[in-house]
Amino acid sequence: MSVAKVPVIVCVIDDDHIFTYGLKKLLEIKGFYTKTIDFGNGKDAIDYLTNPDYVNNLPDIILCDINMPVMDGWEFIQNFEEIKSQTGKKIALYVISSSADAVDIERAKNNPHITDYLLKPLDENYLTEIFKLLQHTKQAQSA
Amino acid sequence: MSFSEDNKFPGLSITHIAHIFNNMNAGIWEYNTVTGNAKWSAGFYHMLGYHPDEIACSYKSFFENLLYYHDKEVFLKAINRPGQTNVPPAHIRLLTRENGYQWFESTSYLYTVDNEPVIYGILKNINRYKLAEFRLDQKYFECSEMGRIAKIGSWEIDAATTKLKLTREIYNIYELQTPVELSVDEVISFFEPKYRPLITQAINDAVKYCKPFDQEVLLRTARNNVIWVRTKGVPVINDYGHCIAVRGVFQDIDVIKKRGLSMQSSINLLDDQNKRLQNFAYIVSHNLRSHAGNLKFMVNLFEETNEEDDQAEIFAHIKTISESFMATMGHLEEIVKIQSEISKGRKTVNFEAIFNNVLSALKADIKTTGATIHNDFSNCPQIDYIPAYLESIFQNFITNALKYKHAERPPVINCHTQKIDEHIYLLFEDNGIGIDLEKYGDQLFGLYKTFHQNQDAKGIGLFMTRNQVEALGGSIHVDSTVNVGTKFTIRLV
Structure with missing residues (x-):
């Protein structure tokens, strides 16, 4: 264990509270040092990301669901693309959804801003890989 | 034409005249009604192809052997009133020596010789013209039959005078008893108002720019039937390329067109249903x-954690999931039920009665929200509908209005019916938060689509309502202004 350990800031945007709970618990069980901020829809997440008060608390990774009320995943991603450069931070964006529809998967694959499309239920091994890499990068940056 | 002066033949002997007659392609006969004597000219024999020795020159011989039995009546009629003015020549068939029966024109006159009445007549071979006439009649008959069967007529407009010629079949299509003369404007005035400028323009363009046209329009006939017709026009041009006339056809295509239209509407309906099914499958x-x-996620976590508190929480979530599972299955069943309810059939239902049932079921919600609900079904108090659907429609719209009430005012709901033509409309107006239709309009009736952060929002009500309304052939229209309210116009039938 490094002395100055820095948490990976995770942003979960999903109206499914059970999923959000499960994700937090999983990361905890797997022993990752993370800090999670969660939102029930895209609009709340955009409000947070554009609020100057939170400029030092921007996430390293965003996990975003598609079907949500008020502002859905696609709309969030569109808004996020516009503000991405202003945040001044490299943020990995993953889509997490229960939609196995080829149209949704294709749409995500064709968007360069989206790192990957994760179908629910999440593959725990793949998720562990992603977080291991993130934590490593984060640690290297702060060292 | 005359080679005589004062109707006389000066300088011509009788012999000479007889010679002229004999060489004409005509036969002359004479019959003395008292003596019964008959005389036939050489031309008479020549025309029929007989030698004078071969055939007895007598009235009897003519009547019995030469004249076709069918034409006896016509011939007798003509000779019994000879000399009268305006007696049309009779057309009769006579047996020729070589060519069987041929057509002749018979003209007869009466005069008196030595106080005895004599009938004389002139026969002309008109076989060629008669056959041509028959062929023409046949063609005309075929042509008009074709028009009648195909319900197609032809017309022509003279470009200079704008005079219009119409065939009989067009009057039939217009359901006009007599073929009165009609002007172009009069003919156009039978079209339904929205098509009149279209046709006027098409005819003008044909005359001015030699532009052909082909239009399908609605016609209101003289007997007030509205039918689809097709009118197609092509310009007729002169050597200088100017339009001198517009010629065209006019056809009753009502049956075909209506079939096409109903097919199109079936296709649209199927298309909509197909989209809904796809959307449904997706959801x-x-x-x-x-x-x-x-x-699966929770079960895995349950296995991975050793903390008792965590396990308790995870288990609570598992219970929630199990309930959600059941609820989703319930929604599916309700949606499937929409189709099966249709088979139960429509009943005459009273709007007011069903509305009151729904109000009493929602009494608690109405009281909590402080809602005021007005209704007026006097314009159309009842309808043939599936009672369960109507109840569900009322329930969903009222629940919707209560759920999405404006935070700053208690809900006011207006509900009334309207009958326009054969359609019955149900109107719902509220003063709630409204919805941004530009943003969510196409998703408003989607399953599990929710637009507000409302704990009660499940996104099933409007989906169900639309399915019920559309299953019975109706439609829903929405008008809404954010922060002002929403108005749903439901065409029930």
Whole structure:
């Protein structure tokens, strides 16, 4: 264990509270040092990301669901693309959804801003890989 | 033409005249009604192809052997009133020596010789013209039959005078008893108002720019039937390329057109249903997967954690998932039920009665929200509908209005019916938060689509309502202004 350990800031945007709970618990069980901020829809997440008060608390990774009320995943991603450069931070964006529809998967694959499309239920091994890499990068940056 | 002066033949002897007659392609006969004597000219024999020795020159011989039996009546009629003015020549068939029966024109006159009445007549061979006439009649008959059967007529407009010629069949299509003369404007005035400028323009363009046209328009006939017709026009041009006339056809295409239109509307309906089914499959797959995924996720976590507190919390979530699973299955069943309810058939239902039932079921919600609900079904108090649907429609719209009330004022709901032509409309107006239709309009009636952060929002009500309304052939229209309210116009039938 490094002395100055820095948490990976995770942003979960999903109206499914059970999923959000499960994700937090999983990361905890797997022993990752993370800090999670969660939102029930895209609009709340955009409000947070554009609020100057939170400029030092921007996430390293965003996990975003598609079907949500008020502002859905696609709309969030569109808004996020516009503000991405202003945040001044490299943020990995993953889509997490229960939609196995080829149209949704294709749409995500064709968007360069989206790192990957994760179908629910999440593959725990793949998720562990992603977080291991993130934590490593984060640690290297702060060292 | 005259080679005589004062109707006389000066300088011509009788012999000479007889010679002229004999060489004409005509036969002359004479019959003395008292003596019964008959005389036939050489031309008479020549025309029929007989030698004078071969055939007895007598009235009897003519009447019995030469004249076709069918034409006896016509011939007798003509000779019994000879000399009268305006007696048309009779057309009769006579047996020729070589060519069987041929057509002749018979003209007869009466005069008196030595106080005895004599009838004389002139026969002309008109076989060629008669056959041509028959062929023409046949063609005309075929042509008009074709028009009658195909319900197609032809017309022509003279470009200079704008005079219009119409065939009989066009009057039939117009259901006009007599073929009165009609002007172009009069003919156009039978079209339904929205098509009149279209046809006027088409005819003008044909005359001015030699532009052909082909239009399908609605016609209101003289007997007030509205039918689809097709009118097609092509310009007729002169050597200088100017339009001198517009010629065209006019056809009753009502049956075909209506079949086409109903087919198109069936296709649209099927298309809509297909889209809805696809959307439904997407939602079902998404939601079932979502519950199943969460269940797997929780079960895994349950196994991985050793903390008792965590396990208790995870188990609580598993219970929630199990309930959500059941709820989703319930929604699916309700949606499937929409189709099966149709088979139960429509009944005459009273709007007011069903509305009151729904109000009493929602009494608690109405009281909590402080809502005022007005209704007026006097314009159309009842309808043939599936009672369960109407109840569900009322319930969904009222619940909707209560759920999405404006935070700053108690809800006011207006509900009334309207009968326009054969359609019955149900109107719902509220003063709630409204919805941004530009943003969500196409999703408003989607399953599990929710637009507000409302704990009660499930996104099933409007989906169900639209399916019920459309299953019975109706439609829903929405008008809404954010922060002002929403108005739903439901065409029930």
